Amino acid sequence: MKELRIGLVGTGNIGRTHIERINQRLQGGRVIACADANFDFCKTVAEQYGLDAYQRGEDMISSNDIDAVIVATLDPFHEQYVRAAIQAGKYVFCEKPLAPEAEACKRIVEAEITGGKHLVQVGFMRRYDPGYRQLKGLLASGKYGLPLMLHCAHRNYDAPGFTTPMSVENSMIHEIDVLRWLLNENYATVEVVFPKSTRHAEGDLRDPQIMYLTTESGVRIDVESFVNCRYGYDIKCEIVCEEASLNLPEPPNAMIRTNDSRMTPICHDWSERFIDAYNIELQEWINFCKNGHLTGPNAWDGYVGQVTAKAASKARDTQSVVRIELESMPDFYKK
Numbered sequence: 001m002k003e004l005r006i007g008l009v010g011t012g013n014i015g016r017t018h019i020e021r022i023n024q025r026l027q028g029g030r031v032i033a034c035a036d037a038n039f040d041f042c043k044t045v046a047e048q049y050g051l052d053a054y055q056r057g058e059d060m061i062s063s064n065d066i067d068a069v070i071v072a073t074l075d076p077f078h079e080q081y082v083r084a085a086i087q088a089g090k091y092v093f094c095e096k097p098l099a100p101e102a103e104a105c106k107r108i109v110e111a112e113i114t115g116g117k118h119l120v121q122v123g124f125m126r127r128y129d130p131g132y133r134q135l136k137g138l139l140a141s142g143k144y145g146l147p148l149m150l151h152c153a154h155r156n157y158d159a160p161g162f163t164t165p166m167s168v169e170n171s172m173i174h175e176i177d178v179l180r181w182l183l184n185e186n187y188a189t190v191e192v193v194f195p196k197s198t199r200h201a202e203g204d205l206r207d208p209q210i211m212y213l214t215t216e217s218g219v220r221i222d223v224e225s226f227v228n229c230r231y232g233y234d235i236k237c238e239i240v241c242e243e244a245s246l247n248l249p250e251p252p253n254a255m256i257r258t259n260d261s262r263m264t265p266i267c268h269d270w271s272e273r274f275i276d277a278y279n280i281e282l283q284e285w286i287n288f289c290k291n292g293h294l295t296g297p298n299a300w301d302g303y304v305g306q307v308t309a310k311a312a313s314k315a316r317d318t319q320s321v322v323r324i325e326l327e328s329m330p331d332f333y334k335k
């Protein structure tokens, strides 16, 4: 295959950044078509980037002009397009979460198994972030003893329209996935507690929230989600091991001395903070689609994430510690 011809559904914020990175920076693939429920806007995006515009995502996905699909719509609409891609036998990269509901993720898993071919990759881009990859390498080296505790924070400058469940299902789902990948084990229990809420939280939103996870081997994790922190985009991860504390590196930035102070700028949002991770994940996805072998986060990873998120929702609503019940991984997903 010369160039992977990609159709993208969902031309919003991240959809457009994916079009730009694939068509302007990455190799071996090209977004040639797009679709969006807001068709007028979709046409303006298509015109800007020289793409074909489709009113219905399903029509684009089944078109013979398209080899592979990217789904970047709002979370509740991922399932219908991922399943349309599986039905058409096409590789599909779905932005996280695979779907907001564990049941929807399970339907995707079942459809993929029925189709008999690995087609789905989930946009858990932190697995490609050079900093998290360093942490994974340090843990694997065995030099620092076993991990015992993790202290993490996920802070967004703001999050218009966010609801209390979204802090877990849409935001902390990144930690749920990347920490499971880092530690190479599943979770056993989850609890969610609410500190005092910020005055910047809209409507009924409880913000910040703290999620406590324990893994099957007993590693204890705390993750703070603060989606209206109002100072920037800040992602922290400290892994306390038997003989060391391993810390996620921050993107480098020059320190500025000015106005009687020292200042080091930080990122404003995810698009800046994880730019390398998005580039690496999509370049690898294009390469793997072309040689017929996906290795990134799969539909089962997406499902496990949402089973954990569902347990977290129950823990939040009941203010109790909830056991995470996970069936064993189907042979189809065993590498």
Ligand SMILES: NC(=O)C1=CN([C@@H]2O[C@H](COP(=O)(O)OP(=O)(O)OC[C@H]3O[C@@H](n4cnc5c(N)ncnc54)[C@H](O)[C@@H]3O)[C@@H](O)[C@H]2O)C=CC1
Residues within 6 Å of the ligand: 009, 010, 011, 012, 013, 014, 015, 035, 036, 037, 038, 057, 072, 073, 074, 075, 077, 095, 096, 097, 123, 124, 125, 170, 270
């Ligand atoms: N990996 C990451 O770090 C990030 C992932 N995301 C994920 O990407 C997805 C999109 O997020 P944003 O671009 O920030 O949202 P957005 O609101 O900017 O864009 C969403 C787009 O989906 C379209 N849409 C809504 N319903 C649709 C439907 N039924 N069919 C077709 N199109 C539909 C909307 O018209 C809009 O253009 C979300 O699932 C979000 O969780 C978003 C930001 C960062």
Ligand SMILES: O=C1[C@@H](O)[C@H](O)[C@@H](O)[C@H](O)[C@H]1O
Residues within 6 Å of the ligand: 156, 159, 170, 171, 172, 174, 227, 270
């Ligand atoms: O995935 C993302 C957004 O959808 C989500 O809303 C943000 O909280 C995350 O920081 C970002 O990476």
